[in-house]
Amino acid sequence: MSGEGNGGDGGVMGIVRTIVPDFIRKRFALKFLIVLLVMGVAIGAIGLLGTQQFSDHTRKQIESEYSGLAVQESNLVGRWIESNRLSTRLASGTPAYAGQDRSQMSEALSKQMAEVMPDSVSAMHLVQQTGGDYKFIASTASQTGNSLKGTKRSWFMGHEFGGTNQVAVSNVYRPSSSGSPIVGFVSPVNGTSNRYLLVEVGTTNIASNLQGADRASGGFTMVVNNNTGTIQIDEKSVDVSHDQSPDETLKQYGDRGALQAAMSLTDNVSGVISSRTDSDVMNEEYAVGYSQVVVPNNDHTWVVLVHAPADVLYGDVQQVTRFGMIATGGAILMMLLIGAVLGYNTSSSIDRLKGKAQEMEDGNLDVDIESGRIDSIGRLYDGFAEMRDALREQIDEAERARKEAEVSRAEAMEMSNYLQEKAEEYSAIMQAGARGDLTQRMEPEGENEAMDQIAKDFNEMLTELEMTTGQLKTFAVEVEESGQSVQQSAETVRDASEQVADSIQRISDDAYDQKERLQRISEEMDGVAGQLDDFADDNPGVDFGDALDSIREVARMIEEAADLAEDTMSESENVAGAAEEQAAELNEVSSRAEELVRYAQYLGDGLNNFETEEEHEFVFQTGAGGPGPAPDPDGDGGE
Structure with missing residues (x-):
């Protein structure tokens, strides 16, 4: 911008001067404005890039955390299933269950459910297979003698157990239209070949342990059967504060894209879908963290889906982005304002200095050149003031020299006239002497x-x-x-x-x-x-x-x-x-x-x-009889 002096004609500045039009190079304010705009664009680009990178980093951290949450939720569900599966397997080894006394069996079921089994167990049943039919032989829910055919509990009928240690796990179902959703765990009774222990565990307890709502306002966790698309466990079933339906258990999950993304994973790997829009799931844009759940001896696959509104989940990202944008915009605005003030002040100072220099050029050496600035512009003002003073002194000296020259010229003219007169006088005397009049003499006057x-x-x-x-x-x-x-x-x-x-x-x-x-x-x-x-x-x-x-x-x-x-x-x-x-x-x-x-x-x-x-006139001694010697005018004996 200011490198138009002597030292910067080559290199990059030389190329810049060749490219930049003259009407821009001649105007400091325009050059300063262009530089400000370029700096603003550069700062904006750097700010946006930095903000974007920081936002991406924050987003990745959040998604990593949310993906970890999905893994935690799936591990929680997996541990819950495994815990109930072990409880069922241990309970199936009770000796009373292998006997023939049904009352004793019922008493053992009730006592075990009350003292040994988890609180989430809603019912326990002993089922006897007779031919192709399965009937309750003992139950804590007054199901004795009833057949399983045509009921929700028939899910394990025909299941081939590999041994007494194997426990079959059902999908979530409701035993009755008004019943609570449960998961059935079936294990063969020890010492029998056709008798099974059915333990029904309610999902309310595990649903209450899910933390989707705790991690994000308006968020929730669902466990969905990928094969049927039904919701197995819904965190909202125990949290009626949600805007959505308070309980969507066993309803059809609407976002199949999230399920497909989750089921494309293996080895219980988790992930996050950052942006989804499905009004059947949430009335706003949302993000989904997902992780598969291992369900032993179940032909279906469960997926844990942790939902959160996108603006809540990525609120920090949006805040960081917003703050970065605001900071970048503020920096650009501040730079433009400060640059504009400095540029205007500098340009005004330069214009004023240019005007004063023009006045000096027009001959006004009494112009006031003062500035309160102490920077380079102020020193430039001081330099112009010193130049004005020096120029004024030079002009005064030149005026004095002119007057002295005029006096000297007058004296020289007078001397010239005097010399001319004396020269004419001396010339006449010389001419008279040249003609032979040696009595002529020049009279010195002491003037020259x-x-x-x-x-x-x-x-x-x-x-x-x-x-x-x-x-x-x-x-x-x-x-x-x-x-x-x-x-x-x-x-x-x-x-x-x-x-x-x-x-x-x-x-x-x-x-x-x-x-x-x-x-x-x-x-x-x-x-x-x-x-x-x-x-x-x-x-x-x-x-x-x-x-x-x-x-x-x-x-x-x-x-x-x-x-x-x-x-x-x-x-x-x-x-x-x-x-x-x-x-x-x-x-x-x-x-x-x-x-x-x-x-x-x-x-x-x-x-x-x-x-x-x-x-x-002198005489010379020319012989013995001649007159005496002539007098010596120099007194040196004639030497």
């Missing part, structure tokens, strides 16, 4: 830290750029002037180098000519020395030793002078080459200096486009 930082950084950048531009201007002028000086110096040195190269070349040429002359003089002096040697050889007497040595020494010195001239020529060539190389380098230096002067002029022309303050 980021914008103030931008202004500070931009101002520092422009200050450094302005200082750098001033330095570059001074540097460009000095570079231009220094380049021009270098160019002039290089040209002067180049001219001097070219002159040195020319002079050294001339010196080299002169050294070359002098070398050649010295070599010729040395060769000539060597030739003179040779001639002198040849002459001395031709003229042994002539001694040119000292002169030759002097000539050779002079020749050697001339040769050394020639070598020196050659070395001088070589060095002159080297110097001339170096002078030419230096002149070439100076030409390159002059060209570079000229190019540097041109670049410095271009740089100076470009830097002149930037507007700077004079205090930010």
Whole structure:
């Protein structure tokens, strides 16, 4: 019923949700009513089944008891028959009964009936068989001399006795139309072959001992001859309080079905017929307990039938059934009433909660959500109340946040406008700086830290750029002037180098000519020395030793002078080459200096486009004769 959450989508509940229509699933009261009806049907079925089982058990107990009563009644009748049969057998052994003195026989009968026989014995007779006729030879009822033929007492005539110990028992009969019903017991007299003792016992005593009326109001017991259907013994014969006829002895018993059921049994087994309807027996529905009676030496079968009105006999069963039905109906009614009250209360509480939730959904957060219940519904109310309070707090917080957002939005708009204005202002200053006006500065106003930082950084950048531009201007002028000086110096040195190269070349040429002359003089002096040697050889007497040595020494010195001239020529060539190389380098230096002067002029022309303050213009030490070093704006020594 309530398992429509997240945890119960599978299994049996999933199948139930598939089967149950949506219009039922959407209505708690309808689902609760259906569950109540199902529970009512289940309780009713269980109650009816339990009541039926208990009723059946009670009915079986009652029928078992009533069947036992029928057995007790049949045993009672059987013991009564057996007792009278034994009494008759013992009485038949009296010696006087075998004699011939009839008066003595009559006296013995009377005395024995009065002193020995049971009180229920109504009469005692001695019967003598003579041929085919049976006559009374002694009697306590003045029957002496009469024949049994044509009377009710002729029932044993022709009976074959197996011995003196055998006692024949008759069915119930009336000796006369006005007489009481009796049962006859006949036993052969000891010592005779044709003399019999007939003891007639009234049924009133045994009828009074039957307990059918005691066991059930309106009940009674009958002993019925199954062969003839006549009633042998009727308990009502001694109880005139019955609505039926006070005595139906020897009348025809109307319910043959009960007799047939009783006679289908063997071994004295009993039973109960739970429901019979026969107006000849009882004017209402009745039950019959039955049991057979053993009657020795009787061709007929007796059956004890214990009757009782069905509503009396099964009153406890009906009461149990009625109580069970009432209890079941009461339980169902109580469950339905309690369920209806609980269901209505729960459904009403849920509907009220649903209505309040709808009001909350519509925006009414001041709705009163209270319940006196402390169960799950009450906790659900508390949960909704907490949710309402939390939602109201969230809405209040959202409202405060909205107001704060509006304030923040206004502040943001104001800040945006401020930033836009400052951005436009800063943009103009940046554009002026981009055009070369390095004297522009941004003014921080303390409204926005980021914008103030931008202004500070931009101002520092422009200050450094302005200082750098001033330095570059001074540097460009000095570079231009220094380049021009270098160019002039290089040209002067180049001219001097070219002159040195020319002079050294001339010196080299002169050294070359002098070398050649010295070599010729040395060769000539060597030739003179040779001639002198040849002459001395031709003229042994002539001694040119000292002169030759002097000539050779002079020749050697001339040769050394020639070598020196050659070395001088070589060095002159080297110097001339170096002078030419230096002149070439100076030409390159002059060209570079000229190019540097041109670049410095271009740089100076470009830097002149930037507007700077004079205090930010610096000079650099470019040579020995230049001005002093520029001041260090950072104070860190230019590192």
